[in-house]
Amino acid sequence: MKLYSYWRSSAAYRVRIALNLKQLSFETIPVHLLKDGGQQHSSAYQALNPAELVPTLVDEQGSLSQSLAIIEYLDETYPEPRLLPQEPFARAKVRALALDIACDLHPLNNLRVLQYLTGELALDEAQKLRWIQHWLTLGFNALEQKLQQTAGQYCYGDEVSLADLCLVPQVYNALRFKLDLAAYPTISRVNHNCLQLAAFALAAPEQQVDAQV
Amino acid sequence: MKLYSYWRSSAAYRVRIALNLKQLSFETIPVHLLKDGGQQHSSAYQALNPAELVPTLVDEQGSLSQSLAIIEYLDETYPEPRLLPQEPFARAKVRALALDIACDLHPLNNLRVLQYLTGELALDEAQKLRWIQHWLTLGFNALEQKLQQTAGQYCYGDEVSLADLCLVPQVYNALRFKLDLAAYPTISRVNHNCLQLAAFALAAPEQQVDAQV
Structure with missing residues (x-):
């Protein structure tokens, strides 16, 4: 499998964790979101x-976009370890938490939006x-x-x-933008617990072949 | 089942279509997004x-948020007619189309974002x-x-x-904001075909108990 990825993309980061958890080997193909006017x-x-967004996963069946669709595909195709509970109501609760981040949080602070704010709308750094x-x-x-209400060791x-x-890449992103996590003890605890796992640690932006640190 | 809904909410509209397709009876509980400072x-x-977003679905098991999580829950609980293909790769393609709208399109033009643009950022109507x-x-x-690449009669x-x-509510929303659909013959055709079905037609904003037309 090939994953078109950018080290700091939250959405690509989610898929990298899924691939690692399922112990699937993949080739990272870097897509630099800032170089060459955005590759x-x-x-x-x-x-x-x-x-024109990352990630894209390519396997023998073709190409797939949208991180959550890719992860559900991996989960259906390589069921171990499963990433959704078995019971429908519990599955819906998990999916809703993922969508809280993927629909209502992450897209608003995505690169292309910030570029519109500072470009077209000429906002200064403080406004951004x-x-x-x-x-x-x-x-x-x-x-x-x-x-x-829902978390134990994990979400x-x-x-x-x-x-x-979805949570771990979002916390990474929030820390980049200096959000104070003191008000979020449960988020912080779950994030910490996840990062103890090699699958999460190895998916971190700084561990990627295209990282610029 | 109870659906907390607002007539013009795209996300609530998606769930209404699902409930209608599966012939599930539900009570609409209107949440007026503009009245009383936003109910x-x-x-x-x-x-x-x-x-603080609509919709919320409440059944005997509890409350669920996020339209796509709700629809997948309904699809797993009431499988007829199924809303996802059976084959994993095809499921992923369908989910990706839904997420293209639910993550990358709709959240950027949602009410709370437009309120921030005209409030905090003081944009005028033309900029908005x-x-x-x-x-x-x-x-x-x-x-x-x-x-x-993917559409036949439907997406x-x-x-x-x-x-x-996801498509039909997004087209409704685009027409409200005067997007010219001439460049989108496939989107227009699929939208037209869907609206021939009673489940879609009866879910339309203007058909809701809280519609203000």
Whole structure:
């Protein structure tokens, strides 16, 4: 399998964790989101991923986009360890936590949005940071409240799930933008527990072949 | 079942279509997103849905948030008619189309974002409309390209799927904001085909008990 990835992309980071948890070997193909005006906009990559976003997974069946769709595909194809509980209501709770991050939090602070804010809208750095912190704070407040109901060692009880695969990259992202995590003890605890696992640690941005540290 | 809904919410609209397709009876509980400073921010609703967003589905097992998690739950619990293909790769393609809309398109033009643009950032109406059209155009360009590969009568072949449940509300939303659909023949065709089905037609915003037309 080939994963078109960028070291700091939250969405690619989620898929890397899933691949590691399932012990699947894959080749990373770096797509530099800032170099050459954004390599994700190249015509070769656009043909693979019309939305010009990372990640894209390519296997013998073809190419897949959207991190959560890719992870569910991996989970259905390589069921061990499973990333969703078996019972439908519990599955829905886990998926909702993942979507809280993937739909309502991450897209608002994504690179292309920040580029629009500082480009088209000519916001200064302070305004950009306020935007980022606004959505992070709203999202983390809601997540903390939900996780207080559902978390054990991980986001949903004591088994790693799809929700953790979204949480850890989002916390990484929040720390980059200096969000103070003191108000989020449950998020912090789960994040810490996940990072003890090699599958998460090895998926970290700094561990990637294209990392610039 | 109870569905906390707002007539014009795209996310609630998706769930209404799913409930109708599966012929499940439900009670609509209107949450007015603009009245009383936004009824989604009331403490009663916040306890049910910490992110203060619609929809929320409540059944005998409890409350669920996030439209896509709710729809997958309904699909697992009431499998007929199924909203995802059976084969994993095809399921992933359908989920990716749904997520293209639910993650990368809809959240950027959601009410709370537009309120931030005109409030905190003091954008005028023309700037707000440019923001909306920018993300709609990017998203629809990518979708049209993908649907040209996958669509038959509906988004993915000739069976209604989760992707259609996201597409139709997104097209409704785009038309509200005057997006010209001439460049999107496949999107337009699929949208038209879906709206011929009673499950879609009856889920339309104007058909809801809380519609203000």
